[in-house]
Amino acid sequence: MEGLVLALLGIILAPMAGGLLAGTDRRVTAWMQSRQGPPILQAFYDVFKLFGKERLMVNRWQVLCCWIYLIAAALSVGLFFGKADLLLIFFVQAAGAVFLVMGALSVKSPYSQVGAQRELVQILTYEPLLILVFAGIYLVVGSFNVGDIMAYDAPLLRKLPLMFIVLSYALTIKLRKSPFDFSTSHHAHQEIVKGVLTEYSGPALAIIEVAHWYETILILAVCSLFWATNWFWMIVLLAATYFAELVIDNTMARMTWRWMLKYVWSIGLALTFINFIWLHAG
Amino acid sequence: MFKKLIKKSRAKSPWIMHFDCGSCNGCDIETLACLTPLYDVERFGIINVGNPKHADVLLVTGTVNHRNKAVLKNIYDQMPDPKAVIAIGACGLSGGVFRDCYNVVGGVDKVIPVDVYVPGCPAKPEAIIDGVVQALAKFEQKQAG
Amino acid sequence: MSNLLLLLIVLPAIAGLVCYFVRSSSVRTLTVTATGAVLTAASLALLGQGSFVFEASGLWESLVTVLDFALLFVVLYYGFKLKNLLIKVLTVTQIVLLGFFELFMLDHGVSVPALMGDNLALVMVLIVSIIGSLICIFGIPYMKEHEHHLNLKKSKQPQFFLFLVLFLGAMNGLVLANNILWLYFFFEVTTFCSFMLIGHDGTEVATKNATRALWMNSVGGVALVLGIIFAYLQTGTLGIVEMLAAGPAAGALLVAVGLICLAGFVKAAQLPFQSWLLGAMVAPTPVSALLHSSTMVKAGVYMVLRFSPMYEGTFLSHGIALCGAFTFLACAALAIGQSNGKKILAYSTVSNLGLIIACAGINTPLAIIAAVMLIIFHAISKSLLFLCVGTIEQAIGSRDIENMRGLFKSMPRTAVVTIIGILSMLLPPFGVLLCKWMALEAAADHLFVIVMLALGSALTVVYWARWAGLLMGGRRIESTPEKQPLFTRGPLMLLCAGALVFAFATPFLYREALVPMFAAAHAASHGNILDAATGGFAIYPFIMLIGVGALFAMYRALRSDVRRTSPYLGGAHVGDIEDGSFLGPMETAVPYQASNYYLGEVFGELRLTPWFNIAAGGLIILMLGGAL
Amino acid sequence: MIPNEHPVTAESLVSEVMRKKNEGYRFVTMSSVGLEDGTTDILYHFDKDLELAHLRFNLPTGEKAPSVSGVYFAALLAENELRDLAGLEFEGLVLDYNGTLYLDPSVETVPLVNNVKIVDKKA
Amino acid sequence: MLTFTPNILKNLAAKPATRKYPFVKREQFSGVRGELYNDIDNCIFCGMCSRKCPTQCITVDKTAGTWVCDPFTCVFCGICADSCPAKCLHFHAEHRPPSVERETISMQGEPPKPKVKKKAKAAPAKEEAGKKAKAEPEEAPKED
Amino acid sequence: MSNRTVIPFGPQHPVLPEPIHLKLVVEDEIVKEAVPALGYVHRGLEMLATKRDYHQMINVCERVCGICSMIHAVCYSQSIEELMKIEVPERAQFLRVIWSELHRMHSHLLWLGLFADAFGFEALFMQFWKVRERIMDINEATAGNRVIVSVNVIGGVRADLSQEQLRWILDELEIVEKEVKAMENTILNDYTVKSRTVGAGVMTYDQAYELGAVGPTGRGSGLKSDARMLGYGAYKHLDFEPVVHPDGDSYARSWVRFHEVYRSIDLVRQAAAALPEGDLAAKVKGNPEGEVVMRVEQPRGECLYYVKGNGSKFLDRVRIRTPTFANIPPLLTMVPECELADVPVIVLSIDPCISCTER
């Protein structure tokens, strides 16, 4: 029962936190660029405005797909807060990601098609890393269950420092930040326009945006597991991580997905092996 | 409640898209300059989007020539309602110095309805900001009426 | 009891002969349909009776031995006919070994039960009988159309259905066998049936691929005979149950088990033996569906699973897990490079079988349950997908997925069924994904295995998602509803419904049927670990919300206040909003064209296969060598 | 008359241009100017070490000029442009836009020539 | 990698460079060609501006005493002001504000003397129609 | 089934500041074919020479392009001045250089920003454009308009620079130089930036020469050609050496433009120091007659005007060959076999200006 309540709470609070975070992100990014930036609540204005727009679609599959994306994202957050199994949460999240891709593929638009293919490559890149991070957590804690992991008595960061870096690759990809913002980016000036999001507009776009907030919160929640023993340090860790993301976003060019696949897989796997062997030895 | 929120948000989140309809670049770079640190229109929640399907406000610069008038129309049609069009610069308003050229249609409003005209050659970033503000006021009117 | 067994094993053979000798198509249709119904009923009845052990009379024993040699000589005949040295050598080896074994080693006095049915076997029987029958029924209209395309003078359907139906009987026999020699016999029958079916069309490629299938499976046969001989020498019994009772094996017995597993690998087309199954694509679609879902390859994984208690906790077990995981990863990678729909399915099959075998190798109760569930779910989804591709191919004349773009527009029903089929292979709440979940949980302790599974499952997502995605799109054209014969639509719909129903029945299946069954049989003390790890599916109703959510999403999608527009094409779009064509250089309209990424430079089949085969070969040698 | 210019004829044009190339000249561009008598002068501008050289070719009305885009690839844009703006046609253009480089079908007269209708562009 | 970090950290620490337009308007440089206007009182309706204007957006009617300019065509080049013999054309430093409909600047002045004074029609002047001004006859334009 | 995707790149596309259309055929995102469609900016302004007198034409020529409008006006004025044998006062010539170099600076800074945007480095884009605003302020304060300054007239200039203005300009340039310097390490040495620019769109020296590449596009391939070496206007009095880089890729081109910013600052300083006293413009009488070919160096490279006058105040022909026009054939040879993601980088690396290409 308690799980259910927490889950519901997560589902309700996550988009609020996600929206605020998005607003803060934009504000801080602006400061980094010597600009004043938008109001903190900007992300909410955007979404509400989008909800008020005309429904303009190429086909109905898109509507289906964006809703499932949202539902899956919300559910995965709910499952996390309900302290379910990490892998399961991940699979539910992945279901949403797959539907986002399928929605983009359903349209006869080259931009959306290219975006979808790139999104697939991104999924291909971060999915194994996430699974490995979870496996690393399992090796330390002996369980995939979020509740058990939170109950573990030492910060995981101490045992899995390299896995945290691996996770941060996944985080950067998921947040659609430079150097990994291929399939769609927060900025308009990209060769594939908006990639997977090109053909969405109005309310459907708002739905996707909210789903994106959920995903952001989910993956930050996974980050928080790395210092779950103490609220203060957990927040410090999250803030530092997010700030690092912003710095990375603002100091790097967008790379290509071929580079990403090569670079992230090789570094990610190398870090994983080192960390796992260290765990075995330690 | 929801309606009110949407209405408020509309004025606070006008996403713009810029289309160059055959301008000399003068107005384009001034439009782009609006996004940069000194003018930073993101203060008003303005985002420059690259795709008509995401845009609320279309900024058109340039004379509109015979080849791109169809494109302009296409783009306009792909914008979801409610939407506004701002014509920028002498060229976008009337064809400006080029209005006697054979390939110039002369003025955005010959092809799509224009909500706000921003004169200048090129229009200064401040003028463009003023234009967007007026377009937002027009949004409100449209809703009321 | 014995009547049921007779129905399940012998009836198909008789029905096959009826099809062969009575050349009337209506009799054939009736026979096949009736056999399917009877098999289904019989398998359910057998399930109702629960586990059993069945002693066959000596007559049967001798009959099997005689038939066994007869079959080997038939194979040898084909070896000569095809002038294939490998087949000749391998078959002669089998004849000599088996003859030597029967004459000089085997103690004919001690008899073991010929057949037995435990939970694993019963599950297999159900799959074979029900899904296999559906495929056979689907085959009736399909073959009519197929021969129509080929313009044959004399129908070859009688022969086709002989082997198709016979196959089912052989599979039932294989999974129910307790006497390992019986198992060997049925193993050979499936080899032979598949050989005949693959070569059915008689084209040059068909013959070539059939030959390849035959010699490769003969390698399996040799391994199996050797395994049997070693096992017998070590345990002194031919009964599988009796062997298992001896518990975890060591030394030479382990090698014997390793050889039997190797035979299973070949049957299950594991790397480096995948090529026979890929070659089998030339056969008519029902054959592919049968080979991939409910028969043949499942025989392979069945054998590996069957003997899993014997290598529990040994090095062999690790080796098997590694081999399986490697096949899972490698075939997922190979599937990425493919645009041929059937080939994607084939690689996916091999890949999933690899996962099952990896589970067997991980060999914890959780993993074993995952493996069994995978066999079930994979059989349903894969047969569905093969039938879908067959239907699509007959309609559009291509099996290339690029040609299926926007299929929803012209074949809405089939497209939706295909999409469901694909999703059932990769998303929650469908079963295959849950099995993958369990497999990953079980594999978390094995560094290399989990890495390979993690990479492999990501690759899997890629090739499935893009296929499902491109089927969508297009507006539904109401005026041309899709027409299909009943026997085409029936199996499609039933399998699709099966995939959906089973998704919802998963927790029940897990908790009520499989956990007690296997956890108890395997090691009762592990039962609680199971529940802890998967939460005993307590969370399951929650994921079910995805299903509910999908319904809601569908409702939203069908709400009609949507303004349609053309796709974004830089403002250059021209023509109908559905077209996706744009005005290009020189005032010409450029039609829409898009394609998936197949990344030939990384995932090219020709490029990767040799390396993968070498690696897989190395792993197998490691696995067997480690057993020594 | 501009400094350093030489007249060429339809026959010698391509070989003269070729000679310029062999002498190490870079192709700069082509210009056209309509003359009183209705013919058109086409000027070919070349550059070598910041020295300009020009060839002048007088094209009679209604005739086709030989294309030099085979010699200098860069000439293709200039020739296509003259096709659009002055209605001149070139023989052997490597990539011929046939009057659609700049102009939409809705422009009906040749821009730099008075009152000359553009005929079927797509043919 | 990350070579840009010092720059963004410096920006983060410093005040944003953003000018707070339209809430704070900074002082314009002198000599900026913003909005064009005519001291109609001083205009002698010589038509020089309309002849020199590269966009030909000015119409001067000497007999009616009207000076009409299309601000939507004007490119703010300042040629008219340079060539105006009466030096009555000027630019405000502030840019011309955007408008929601088409506009013209039409100004009614006192037509030059030689003509008999006509009753000036009330032109729909957006800009304040100039008060009647006396124009010196000597400054009447010379024709070529 | 071929596994190709056809992408309509433009006419409206966020990466393209100006409308052109490229039909891109890609395979696994490798560009196999790129065919351009032009005409989306074509106005036909050369034809205005017959409708506007030769004085007014200067304002038309300025608007060939709003980025280096000053230099177009200089080139046009020089053509007419040469036809009419007008002696332009020295001071005017120096002032023309100062404004020209200011334009070059703002053009390059603008380009550097857009280039950064092309490889998705938004913060760098912002930073370049922030610096650029100082140049815009100088333009506005000295010439009365930010972008199209309209200071040229036939025979000289219309505006003057006072002593304080000059001092202020030099002070501002001091700051600009410092701020640009702070970005040098990023645009030229950063790993992510270099991995996007190095090796993208390679054009060898020979190709560049053969295809007639001009400006930084050519100089990035080692072509030492810069029309300022002709010494037109006041350049003959100034110490000038073109910036050249031999590599021929996008990186080399950005290297050249980046260093040209320094070079322009230097030129302004020289010109300000040597600025002679005197008139702003010579008197102009009569109408132009005859033919002339005039070249100047614009930010994007050599620009050529061919002008033919007939003795009336209207001209027979004004033909403008702009630098981008010359750089498009090189571009067409650079794009095939590149990655889709590199298309914006390569296209921008020639600093395309379509409005001038099509006029």
Ligand code: SF4
């Ligand atoms: S959209 Fe483009 S210009 Fe605007 S902020 Fe993003 S990258 Fe910069």
Ligand code: SF4
């Ligand atoms: S109005 Fe002026 S600056 Fe703007 S595009 Fe037209 S000519 Fe250029």
Ligand code: SF4
């Ligand atoms: S006086 Fe000046 S403003 Fe009046 S018409 Fe003459 S030039 Fe124009």
Ligand code: SF4
């Ligand atoms: S605005 Fe008036 S004066 Fe100017 S061109 Fe048009 S009609 Fe003529």
Ligand code: SF4
């Ligand atoms: S500023 Fe220029 S365009 Fe405007 S009216 Fe004066 S001369 Fe004409």
Ligand code: SF4
């Ligand atoms: S011309 Fe001179 S006196 Fe007359 S209004 Fe203009 S500034 Fe005043």
Ligand code: SF4
């Ligand atoms: S003198 Fe004649 S040509 Fe000269 S400005 Fe006066 S009216 Fe015009």
Ligand code: SF4
């Ligand atoms: S090249 Fe472009 S930027 Fe330079 S003058 Fe020509 S149009 Fe302007």
